[in-house]
Amino acid sequence: xxxxxxxxxxxxxxxAVNDVPMDHWTPQEVTAHIQYMGDFAARLEANGEFxxxxxxxxxxxxVRYDGEGRPPVTDGPFAETKDLIAGWMIIDVESEARxxxxxxxxxxxxxxxxxxxxxxxxxRPFLAAPPTITE
Amino acid sequence: xxxxxxxxxxxAGSGTGLTAGTPAVxxxxxxxxxxxxxxxxxxxxxxxxxxxxxxxxxxVEAVRTWPASPPRDPAGWLVAVAWRRFLDATRADAARxxxxxxxxxxxxxxxxTGGDDTLWLYFLCAHPSLTPASAVALTLRALGGLTTRQxxxxxxxxxxxxxxxxxxxxxxVADVRLDRPGDVATVLxxxxxxxxxxxxxxxxxxxxxxxxxxxxxxxxxxxxxxxxLALMLLHHARRAAxxxxxxxxxxxxxxxxxxxxxxxxxxxxxxxxxxxxxxxxGEYQAQAAIAALHxxxxxxxxxxxxxxxxxxxxxxxxxxxxxxxxxxxxxxxxADGPHAGLAALAGLDPSLPRHDAVAAHLTERAGDVERAxxxxxxxARAAPNLAERDHLTRQAxxxxxxxxx
Numbered sequence: 001x002x003x004x005x006x007x008x009x010x011x012x013x014x015x016a017v018n019d020v021p022m023d024h025w026t027p028q029e030v031t032a033h034i035q036y037m038g039d040f041a042a043r044l045e046a047n048g049e050f051x052x053x054x055x056x057x058x059x060x061x062x063v064r065y066d067g068e069g070r071p072p073v074t075d076g077p078f079a080e081t082k083d084l085i086a087g088w089m090i091i092d093v094e095s096e097a098r099x100x101x102x103x104x105x106x107x108x109x110x111x112x113x114x115x116x117x118x119x120x121x122x123x124r125p126f127l128a129a130p131p132t133i134t135e
Numbered sequence: 136x137x138x139x140x141x142x143x144x145x146x147a148g149s150g151t152g153l154t155a156g157t158p159a160v161x162x163x164x165x166x167x168x169x170x171x172x173x174x175x176x177x178x179x180x181x182x183x184x185x186x187x188x189x190x191x192x193x194x195v196e197a198v199r200t201w202p203a204s205p206p207r208d209p210a211g212w213l214v215a216v217a218w219r220r221f222l223d224a225t226r227a228d229a230a231r232x233x234x235x236x237x238x239x240x241x242x243x244x245x246x247x248t249g250g251d252d253t254l255w256l257y258f259l260c261a262h263p264s265l266t267p268a269s270a271v272a273l274t275l276r277a278l279g280g281l282t283t284r285q286x287x288x289x290x291x292x293x294x295x296x297x298x299x300x301x302x303x304x305x306x307x308v309a310d311v312r313l314d315r316p317g318d319v320a321t322v323l324x325x326x327x328x329x330x331x332x333x334x335x336x337x338x339x340x341x342x343x344x345x346x347x348x349x350x351x352x353x354x355x356x357x358x359x360x361x362x363x364l365a366l367m368l369l370h371h372a373r374r375a376a377x378x379x380x381x382x383x384x385x386x387x388x389x390x391x392x393x394x395x396x397x398x399x400x401x402x403x404x405x406x407x408x409x410x411x412x413x414x415x416x417g418e419y420q421a422q423a424a425i426a427a428l429h430x431x432x433x434x435x436x437x438x439x440x441x442x443x444x445x446x447x448x449x450x451x452x453x454x455x456x457x458x459x460x461x462x463x464x465x466x467x468x469x470a471d472g473p474h475a476g477l478a479a480l481a482g483l484d485p486s487l488p489r490h491d492a493v494a495a496h497l498t499e500r501a502g503d504v505e506r507a508x509x510x511x512x513x514x515a516r517a518a519p520n521l522a523e524r525d526h527l528t529r530q531a532x533x534x535x536x537x538x539x540x
Binding site for chain 2: 003046048050051052094127133134
């Protein structure tokens with residue numbers, strides 16, 4: 001088994017096919033989208049493949065160390081930040097092919113007009129624990 | 136419960152019984168009997184989930200009554216009680232009338248044939264209809280007696296997810312009727328996975344894999360079962376030397392061999408020699424033989440690399456595995472020099488895991504430091520786990536630092 005992160009972006013991903021912002025959908029379309037996401041997670045849990053799913057607020061801060069005895073420097077949020085993560089799902093699956101299959105299903109979540117968004121999702125493997133037998 | 140003298144599991148059927156006056160039941164001994172009892176019930180027609188519930192109830196009953204009246208045959212006692220509980224539960228459940236009719240038609244309970252029933256459960260938990268992850272989870276739950284929470288923690292997934300994985304696995308094998316032994320190789324693959332790809336957590340999966348493989352070796356005479364057990368013991372012996380206190384990997388050549396566990400090595404070598412004497416070589420015996428040659432060398436330089444290469448030749452012949460060929464190239468590099476090692480590497484697919492790491496090592500030994508540094512960098516980027524990536528990054532950094540004026 002291997003764990004994968006399915007990463008959803010507010011910004012930074014290539015444009016989706018059905019690229020209409022969520023606040024321009026009908027309320028029913030928003031509800032249908034949320035329902036789809038919830039059903040997807042529930043199905044993964046029933047499959048024994050679900051690990052975690054979280055959404056992130058679009059606004060955040062940049063923080064860095066500013067030297068001994070000084071408070072950290074904060075800045076932002078930067079409206080021009082190219083890559084903005086919206087949330088993720090972590091899955092534990094048999095193979096990369098299965099991770100791709102599930103990401104494809106997640107990308108089919110309905111958007112404007114009730115049609116699939118065809119959104120680009122980033123699929124990233126976790127670095128696993130080292131095996132014992134390597135020679 | 137406190138550890139007590141308890142009874143001898145191997146002798147459980149011959150009437151040794153619990154030592155008189157034993158104040159409590161030995162939990163570990165009780166846990167060791169579970170696979171036999173569960174196997175006996177499932178084999179007599181109980182479905183997996185119901186059998187597990189019934190066995191659980193029989194254990195509770197044992198803990199309650201054994202201190203006062205120890206049974207002469209603990210396993211037989213547990214099977215009888217669990218079977219009765221299973222029938223009670225089946226009768227109580229109107230929806231299960233049909234199954235009741237089926238089990239009522241089963242022959243009456245015969246004597247408990249320990250090894251057979253345990254073995255049967257191993258085959259069921261490793262059944263080919265299960266995915267590897269499901270087989271691993273079911274094996275640890277049903278044979279290892281771990282709780283679902285423990286299995287979930289060991290594999291870093293939520294308990295609800297693991298509960299679903301296990302119950303799906305039980306449903307998958309619910310209708311499997313094994314009328315003949317399965318393929319031992321499928322069982323060994325599952326145990327190998329538990330040992331080798333175990334995550335760290337509260338549960339010591341390597342120790343659990345060894346315990347389950349020992350138990351299997353008691354239930355079935357098979358040189359490859361012995362081979363796998365020897366392989367596990369020989370690698371487990373190096374555990375203390377394999378990582379630094381802060382978790383960094385220590386390669387085999389740099390390990391402090393005085394920290395290897397000589398008792399485990401001796402046991403592993405003895406088991407391996409007995410298996411090899413039966414002249415039915417298999418991949419686990421070949422891998423164990425390689426591990427035994429390393430265990431036998433007081434220092435890395437003293438390793439009998441020519442013999443190691445010969446065993447890799449056997450392993451390649453047995454498995455045709457590209458990973459075995461890759462490791463063979465490393466051994467050839469030690470036996471015949473880095474250029475011979477690079478020649479052995481030349482025909483292999485560069486996208487193989489650890490290909491660049493092996494190439495880097497051999498290239499450095501061949502004297503091309505600059506190219507070796509590039510290869511270590513590439514190997515670090517492709518490393519499948521953090522500990523290896525860190526190790527390879529340090530190797531690249533070491534070579535890059537040495538090249539700076």
